[in-house]
Amino acid sequence: MDKKFNIGQKLVASPYIVWVAVFVVVPLLMVAYFAFFGDEGKFTLEYIKSVGQYSDIFIRSIWMAAVATIICLLISYPLAFILSRMSKKTQSTMLMIVMLPMWMNFLLRTYAWMTLLGNEGLINHLLGMIGLGPFKMLNTVGAVILGMIYNYLPYMILPLYSVMEKIDPSVLEAASDLGCNRIKAMFRVVVPLSIPGIMSGITMVFVPAISTFIISRMLGGGGNMLIGDLIEMQFLGNAYNPNLGAAISLVLMVIVLIIMAAMHQLDSSDDDRVLL
Amino acid sequence: MKKLSKLYVSLVLLFLYVPIFVMIVFSFNTTKSRSVLSGFTLEWYAKLFENELILKSLGNTIIIAVCASIISTLLGTLAAIGISRMGKFGKATVLGINNIPIINPEIVTGVSLMLLFVFFKARMSMEFGFTTLLIAHITFDVPYVVLNVMPKFRQMTPHIYEAAQDLGCGPFKSFIKVVLPEIMPGIISGFLMAFTFSLDDFVISYFTSGPTSQTLPITIYSMTRRKVSPEINALSTIIFVVVVIVLVVKNIMERRSLNVKKYADDDSAEIIE
Numbered sequence: 001m002d003k004k005f006n007i008g009q010k011l012v013a014s015p016y017i018v019w020v021a022v023f024v025v026v027p028l029l030m031v032a033y034f035a036f037f038g039d040e041g042k043f044t045l046e047y048i049k050s051v052g053q054y055s056d057i058f059i060r061s062i063w064m065a066a067v068a069t070i071i072c073l074l075i076s077y078p079l080a081f082i083l084s085r086m087s088k089k090t091q092s093t094m095l096m097i098v099m100l101p102m103w104m105n106f107l108l109r110t111y112a113w114m115t116l117l118g119n120e121g122l123i124n125h126l127l128g129m130i131g132l133g134p135f136k137m138l139n140t141v142g143a144v145i146l147g148m149i150y151n152y153l154p155y156m157i158l159p160l161y162s163v164m165e166k167i168d169p170s171v172l173e174a175a176s177d178l179g180c181n182r183i184k185a186m187f188r189v190v191v192p193l194s195i196p197g198i199m200s201g202i203t204m205v206f207v208p209a210i211s212t213f214i215i216s217r218m219l220g221g222g223g224n225m226l227i228g229d230l231i232e233m234q235f236l237g238n239a240y241n242p243n244l245g246a247a248i249s250l251v252l253m254v255i256v257l258i259i260m261a262a263m264h265q266l267d268s269s270d271d272d273r274v275l276l
Numbered sequence: 277m278k279k280l281s282k283l284y285v286s287l288v289l290l291f292l293y294v295p296i297f298v299m300i301v302f303s304f305n306t307t308k309s310r311s312v313l314s315g316f317t318l319e320w321y322a323k324l325f326e327n328e329l330i331l332k333s334l335g336n337t338i339i340i341a342v343c344a345s346i347i348s349t350l351l352g353t354l355a356a357i358g359i360s361r362m363g364k365f366g367k368a369t370v371l372g373i374n375n376i377p378i379i380n381p382e383i384v385t386g387v388s389l390m391l392l393f394v395f396f397k398a399r400m401s402m403e404f405g406f407t408t409l410l411i412a413h414i415t416f417d418v419p420y421v422v423l424n425v426m427p428k429f430r431q432m433t434p435h436i437y438e439a440a441q442d443l444g445c446g447p448f449k450s451f452i453k454v455v456l457p458e459i460m461p462g463i464i465s466g467f468l469m470a471f472t473f474s475l476d477d478f479v480i481s482y483f484t485s486g487p488t489s490q491t492l493p494i495t496i497y498s499m500t501r502r503k504v505s506p507e508i509n510a511l512s513t514i515i516f517v518v519v520v521i522v523l524v525v526k527n528i529m530e531r532r533s534l535n536v537k538k539y540a541d542d543d544s545a546e547i548i549e
Binding site for chain 2: 024025026027031034083098115124210211231
């Protein structure tokens with residue numbers, strides 16, 4: 001191939017490289033700068049240290065996101081398996097039906113639960129008709145976790161389904177011919193083959209769940225603040241303090257990277273990654 | 277077992293759809309109540325179409341999504357061409373950086389761009405508004421275009437480009453005639469992905485838009501802050517109907533093109549026979 005043209009072809013990437021450098025790399029460096037340097041440009045660990053004050057919020061975010069992720073996995077796993085064993089035509093229709101709610105903005109989906117769970121909402125109204133309640137459901141930890149599950153469930157179903165769809169039915173037949181019952185075949189054949197899907201599902205639910213700030217605000221009231229709310233308050237809220245906000249963002253990024261690295265480690269067959 | 281499976285699938289679908297259907301039903305309710313149906317009305321829809329803020333932000337959303345997805349498709353396709361010619365190390369580095377906006381929590385991307393724009397504002401008096409929003413959208417759209425176009429280069433037979441040149445096409449002409457048609461499906465799916473992400477984005481827009489350039493998700497957010505507003509139910513219903521129509525049309529078109537392909541394959545099989 002013409003060598004000159006080959007260099008020319010490499011150069012066509014330069015607008016993109018400049019773009020990414022200015023709008024991805026530089027902003028992240030600014031986050032790091034704000035986290036470590038005060039107003040006078042002096043190096044300080046003060047902001048990183050003061051993140052420690054909010055350890056309760058960090059712990060709450062991590063466990064709520066973890067609970068939501070586990071429940072998503074438990075709900076999605078059987079569903080994805082059932083879908084993957086349907087006829088090809090039904091599969092594509094069912095998949096469309098499962099993914100459809102995801103195409104609506106998550107604010108609208110979360111708002112739907114606000115109206116359902118409220119003290120004067122439909123659920124309490126229906127319970128009232130059989131003489132129960134009203135129960136306080138909105139502005140609780142449970143409501144926030146429910147909102148996370150409802151919003152991110154499709155992110156778990158999709159990667160699980162796409163690995164299970166590739167499992168040949170004859171493999172399962174072979175397992176039963178060799179004396180496995182259904183449950184045993186599930187744990188000894190399907191689960192090991194679907195590990196990559198489980199790992200990417202966990203990442204795709206956990207990362208948005210731990211960093212959300214709207215779901216907690218809409219369904220959790222003021223009392224269930226998460227890391228996302230804390231960051232938002234430092235930049236757009238009353239507590240304006242971009243240095244602290246940057247430090248919290250940095251810690252959040254580190255947590256996310258650790259989780260992703262751990263998932264990557266557990267998933268040894270990483271040549272067939274399922275992204276989206 | 278079959279019955280149990282069906283029951284399970286129905287339960288999950290019920291969980292996914294009941295909240296949406298409740299919103300749809302209550303969008304026709306005469307009172308603001310969230311639990312008692314008292315009569316049928318289209319009042320909330322009428323109010324929605326009179327609401328200038330919503331119409332304006334819908335317009336903003338579409339303009340931003342169109343501009344951002346076109347620019348990021350151009351930028352990303354050119355990038356994919358260049359990256360596919362790079363050495364192993366260069367490729368890995370660029371693709372690694374390309375993944376940052378995808379794996380980073382949205383709020384961190386939003387906050388980091390906000391810090392940059394605050395700096396721009398102080399130094400170059402660039403206000404938060406259309407430009408900052410557009411830059412932010414392009415920034416989170418481009419990685420998806422690159423990821424959609426790159427595999428097409430891997431699937432392409434590397435020699436057809438050289439063959440075109442051997443047969444007398446110049447480098448540019450052989451690119452247009454041979455390479456572009458091969459990577460076109462990736463470009464289109466990248467564009468569509470960028471477009472839908474731009475339409476739907478809230479978190480990053482929230483940190484990078486100004487008062488003059490509010491998008492629909494931001495307006496929806498400020499509406500949900502108010503206690504009760506049945507207009508949101510009406511808006512959700514309209515969006516739901518649009519989504520259903522788009523997805524059904526897309527599904528039908530995909531099936532058709534699949535059938536056409538099948539027939540074409542059958543034909544070629546017959547010829548071989």
